[in-house]
Amino acid sequence: MSEVRLPTAVVEQSASMYRVMSARCRDTSLETFHESDWLAWLEGCADDSHDLILGDLIVRILPDEVLGPLFVELRRVLRPGGSLCLRMHIVRERQAVDPAALLERYQSLRLFDEWVVDRLFFSLSEGFFDVDTGLVDVAAMTEALTAVAPKQALVELFAAKWGALPLSYHVRSEARLRALAGPGLTPRILPCQYLLPDTLHLVEWKRRATSSESR
Structure with missing residues (x-):
């Protein structure tokens, strides 16, 4: 983002986490840090105000009752034609593991x-x-x-x-994620980024540019 000189809002609940991660970046001069969770921050954003939203395994730590409203807000703030890119863990069904x-x-x-x-x-x-x-x-x-x-x-x-992290984690199928995302977001699953396991994906959700979209 910095290489193409795009102003970027960074939303993270932990200020200490942001300080650690930003220290690894070459240039944070165009970043504005917001100490907040995604849902609270998005509720303060204007309609159609963002071209691109990036997230890394965000949906994995959120239950359905939070993820549903979050997708509503993500659809609202994305401009028509804008992209939501999320790294996700997608499975077809529960499997027996050894x-x-x-x-x-x-x-x-x-x-x-x-x-x-x-x-x-x-x-x-x-x-x-x-x-x-x-x-x-x-x-x-x-x-x-x-x-x-x-x-x-x-x-x-x-x-x-x-055992020490105070978070919950969730595994979802593609169908479940589509249902939670609701109308107006079209997903495109990109090739796996990692060799192990093969169910981590990068998903680009594109907001459809239609005037009749239901929010």
């Missing part, structure tokens, strides 16, 4: 950094979510891993990170 096999798969990488810990989380969560709510059972995932290999370094890192 914690031991997944652990062996990721253990073989021998790179026990946050990237590997996160990929293990995504892969495991596809078998540990409620089919009605999409809510991921983090405690059950951690228990399953610990039962397999309580002393392995990767398991210890997994438990230390995901």
Whole structure:
């Protein structure tokens, strides 16, 4: 964004998180930081006021009752033809997962950094979510891993990170996401960015430029 000199509003609930991340950027001179959650900030924006909105796994931490109203506001503030680009975790249905096999798969990488810990989380969560709510059972995932290999370094890192974060996580199908997004947003699923797992996608939602769109 800075390379093409576009003014950018950065919305993040944690000011400390923004300070850490902005320190890694070459140029933040055109950024305006807003310490807020997305829904509260969007409610203060004018209709048709944004060309592009970017988010990284935002929908994963929000329940349906928040995500539905959020999409309403996103449709409202996007200009006709504007884009909403979100990194998402999309699954077709709940799958049986083998914690031991997944652990062996990721253990073989021998790179026990946050990237590997996160990929293990995504892969495991596809078998540990409620089919009605999409809510991921983090405690059950951690228990399953610990039962397999309580002393392995990767398991210890997994438990230390995901057991300490005070957030909820959700897994959704493409159909469920379409329903929550409602009318007026057309999705385009782009190729997977990551080798592990293969259900992380970048989705571009385009606001249709029609005068008859229902809000």
